[in-house]
Amino acid sequence: MDKILEIKNLTKIYNDAGGEIRVLDDISLDIERGKFIVFIGPSGSGKSTLLNLIGLLDTATGGSIMFEGKDILRLKEEKRAKLRLSKFGFVFQFDSLMPDFTVLENVNLPALIKGKNNFGYARKLLAKFGIVALADKMPPSISGGEKQRVAIARALINGPKILLADEPTGNLDGERKEQIFKDFALAASEGLTVLMVTHDIKAADYADECYKIADGKVNRI
Ligand SMILES: Nc1ncnc2c1ncn2[C@@H]1O[C@H](COP(=O)(O)OP(=O)(O)OP(=O)(O)O)[C@@H](O)[C@H]1O
Ligand SMILES: [Mg+2]
Incomplete structure (x- = not known):
């Protein structure tokens, strides 16, 4: 493996x-490259906490996370920031687009931060998600489901190794939702590792593996 x-x-x-809240309690888990992994669990069970720890947006109380052979929890902030930008793509649970930048500029932003505009690929990604017509719009003037698709495109702009998606389909209708699940499954078959949090059990039809998070533990279902 x-x-x-x-x-x-x-x-x-x-x-x-x-007092103390033990959100994640001594969990151990191996993730195989190129898999579409789904995490399901009640509100407050620690799903976002787990994704944020893996994506180096938060610090752990104990334990380790090895990524390509290195314990990423023990890296200095400079290295963590570099990894975040080049190896991880994030789709956050709540709207995180920059309201004063166009849709296209939002998708390009992680490329710009890394040092080079990539508007060509940004457009391709928008086209892939059926929203290239929105390229020059401002985020406050597009729908919630459209924003989520922009956020997914933005997460992919730097060609990450791991996509961390926290409820990426919360604002989408059934058909759109399934399209995203299909896109993630396809991206995984092409080598991207996708970790997705969802409340939608339908995701299980498309995922390679499903885990339930509850009471501080993570179990395969
Ligand atoms: N900064 C914080 N300080 C204290 N408690 C926190 C903090 N962040 C999260 N928590 C608590 O940790 C627990 C897990 O939160 P988390 O956001 O990971 O849940 P979740 O499974 O993503 O929930 P949801 O489905 O509602 O998004 C919750 O009980 C939450 O209140
Ligand atoms: Mg959450």
Whole structure:
């Protein structure tokens, strides 16, 4: 098995006024390259927390995450930022587009941050998701489902190794939703590793593996 991620004894504890919340409790999990993996679980079970830890947007309380042979939780911030930009693509749970930039500029943004505009590929990605006609619009004037597709295109602009998608189909209707699941399955068959959080059990029809997150544990279903 070509493991792209090896998660070992990962623990995340939050401390607040009411005491400690053990959101992820000593979880271990191997992720194979080129798979479409789905995580399902109740609200508050730690799904976003897990994706944010893998994507280096948050720090763990304990454990390790090996990515291509390196423990990424122990890297210095500069290296983490570099990895985030070039190896990971993010689709966030809540709207994260820049309202003062056009759709096309939003998709291009991670390329620009990396140092080089890639408007040609940005357009191709918009076309792939059926929204190239929106290229010059501003995000506040497009629908929620359209925004989600822009966010997916943006996540793919730098050719990531891993796509982390947190409820990417929340605002989409049935047909659009299934199209995204199909796109993710296809991208995975071409070598991208896709980790997706969803409440939609229909995703299981398209995924290679499904996991349930509950009570701090992650179990294969
Ligand atoms: N910064 C924080 N400080 C304290 N507790 C937090 C913090 N962030 C998240 N939590 C708590 O951790 C738990 C897991 O949150 P998380 O956002 O990972 O859940 P989720 O499974 O993504 O839920 P949803 O389906 O509603 O998006 C929740 O109980 C939440 O209240
Ligand atoms: Mg969440």
